[in-house]
Amino acid sequence: MLKRYLLAPGPTPVPPEVLLAMSAPIIHHRSPDFLPVLDAAKKGLQWLYQTKNDVLILCSSGTGGMVGAVNNFFNQGDKVIVINGGKFGERWTKICQSYGLKVDEITVEWGYAVKPEIIEEKLKKDKEIKGVFVQASETSTGVYHDIKTLASIVKKYEDTLFIVDAISALVAHDLRTDEWEIDIMVGGSQKGLMLPPGLAFVSVSEKAWKRAEKSRLPKFYFNFKKERENLAKNQTNFTSPVTLIIGLNESLKILQKEGLENVFKRHERLSRATRESVMSLGLELYSKDTPSNAVTAIMTPPGVDGQAVYKNLRERYGITAAGGQDRARGKIFRIAHLGFIDRFDVITAIAAIEMVLKGMGQPIKLGTGVAVAEELLIS
Amino acid sequence: MLKRYLLAPGPTPVPPEVLLAMSAPIIHHRSPDFLPVLDAAKKGLQWLYQTKNDVLILCSSGTGGMVGAVNNFFNQGDKVIVINGGKFGERWTKICQSYGLKVDEITVEWGYAVKPEIIEEKLKKDKEIKGVFVQASETSTGVYHDIKTLASIVKKYEDTLFIVDAISALVAHDLRTDEWEIDIMVGGSQKGLMLPPGLAFVSVSEKAWKRAEKSRLPKFYFNFKKERENLAKNQTNFTSPVTLIIGLNESLKILQKEGLENVFKRHERLSRATRESVMSLGLELYSKDTPSNAVTAIMTPPGVDGQAVYKNLRERYGITAAGGQDRARGKIFRIAHLGFIDRFDVITAIAAIEMVLKGMGQPIKLGTGVAVAEELLIS
Secondary structure: OOOOEEOOOOOOOOOHHHHHHHOOOOOOOOOOOHHHHHHHHHHHHHHHHOOOOEEEEEEOOHHHHHHHHHHOOOOOOOEEEEEEOOHHHHHHHHHHHHOOOEEEEEEOOOOOOOOHHHHHHHHHHOOOEEEEEEEOEEOOOOEEOOHHHHHHHHOOOOOOEEEEEOOOOEOOEOOOHHHHOOOEEEEEOOOOOOOOOOEEEEEEOHHHHHHHOOOOOOOOOOOHHHHHHHHHOOOOOOOOOHHHHHHHHHHHHHHHHHOHHHHHHHHHHHHHHHHHHHHHOOOEEOOOOOEOOOEEEEEOOOOOOHHHHHHHHHHHHOEEOEEOOHHHOOOEEEEEOOOOOOHHHHHHHHHHHHHHHHHOOOOOOOOHHHHHHHHHHOO | OOOOEEOOOOOOOOOHHHHHHHOOOOOOOOOOOHHHHHHHHHHHHHHHHOOOOEEEEEEOOHHHHHHHHHHOOOOOOOEEEEEEOOHHHHHHHHHHHHOOOEEEEEEOOOOOOOOHHHHHHHHHHOOOEEEEEEEOEEOOOOEEOOHHHHHHHHOOOOOOEEEEEOOOOEOOEOOOHHHHOOOEEEEEOOOOOOOOOOEEEEEEOHHHHHHHOOOOOOOOOOOHHHHHHHHHOOOOOOOOOHHHHHHHHHHHHHHHHHOHHHHHHHHHHHHHHHHHHHHHOOOEEOOOOOEOOOEEEEEOOOOOOHHHHHHHHHHHHOEEOEEOOHHHOOOEEEEEOOOOOOHHHHHHHHHHHHHHHHHOOOOOOOOHHHHHHHHHHOO
């Protein structure tokens, strides 16, 4: 028997009560049965997003929400800044370019966060910049960009929207949509919200809705104005992914019971315990700046292939973590602590890392990292 | 206790074994666990579509597949024909126009099928027409368009693609993708495939792939070339809706066990029984041409509001059918016989219609329609 543990940065494990709720007989999305379901989801997402803005619910992967954040608010030739510090930063650039936007790409070395003053300088110099795109948590590197400071800079420019990919950060980080004035923030179901993939969420500020009036890019499937009109009637523009929205309400209930502050504290604590434990084993973090609370990227010791660690964890120990992507491939492996995860999941991960590295001939003293984790996670 | 019956044309009921499969612990879409899952889904869809072409799997509602059928194969200014005989015909027009295509709309009176010779004449006269769009089953009217004949016309024009929205027809109708040379055919999960909403499927012929090379419309989320490359590796371009794809394999198993020919026969038989039964009650069908095997649209007797029938069915009898859309609103109600539906579902629907109409003061002899259904559905 190989019991399986899913510790990848999405999809994350789905709690049994969510699976159960999703197994109820399906209801019709245009029937009165569905209206209170969508109403609850809408309000629950506003609570999670800390916003009074609309939070749209889309039937797509998170990337669909990112596409909608471009094609609903911009026009061909618009100048925008993309902060690119990893694979998902790259994705913003590709999406913007595919719609004909002019991208000024701020390349950030993988493993580092953007220096907010670079954005401030750019915006001061060029009044034509229509938007600044960034990841909250860059999943490929395990880095958190300073969303609060970036928002405080961008909000000073009335023609510039601040767009955050919070797909992996939502739930793991305290992101204050209204207080910080984040214009557009994208989330996804299969991360902190503990659901299967298939839903994207996008909050939209009034500043952004005003801009949307001017956008002439093709938009049919991701048409936010229509989604907003439908949301007001507790509907979605096209067939609602009923089952996932029912699951979403169950996930939101779990999070609401824990309380938002406790949810953030848990993620902070688990991620800190993960980092301290792996460092106690002599391993180095890939993130050199503020780390993500969603996922920890760990550099493998010299001579050890990150993909081999990933494979060993999976095949010998039943643990699905993640390897490195693109230029980080082979150099790192990643452990998520996101969503339906507690202290014993972290301890399991650390124990497995110790055993795998020891098995690969590394000078690991078994139990060292686990002791550190226990110390930090004691009640 | 009000036991609920879902007899709407999507979402349709999900079989217990599919719900069960979808409740298994989630797996990671980039891990080796997922490769055989997607491989099975890919092959199962080719079986269902009766094709050797790629059948792409998208994380979206069916409409997303329709959008992809436009933005991957055409350019701004391309002339296309849209056959518009209902709400979903209208949708083709709106999608094409939102991407700047020039639409020559063949308006077909609601309740009728297109006359194929009209398309033949159009194509003969104008060699510039790049595509012909149609619904197989137009869900809003319960009409089936003659896909076989239309395909035989369009295939003679080497610059013209034939694009079929088979979202509600797939599984209910024998649609021979390869034999008839359908270039692009769109399906969805929440209809004949007996799954929750959230997946779209699109088959693409070699003729269409060649055309795709010339398309310059923006395409990021629905990028079929990238989906094709990923499909070859048993992956999807973005995060796979893992749970739904696992459910899809379970649904395909059920259909494969029944056999494709039997699946089509069952739908034909159930739809015929529904039609004959309601006609025996003195009701008129909305469809004046070949009816859809997926859904029957029934005209209410003079002075009876279709929405009141819908409401009565739902609230008094626990049956979720569908009302009429747009211009058919109030004039019709619709009963689906699609997917996980057997003879007793049809008998339930007919019995409920009899009781509802009787309760609304109509001169119905109870049991008349049910007797006809039993006669036609006897083993």
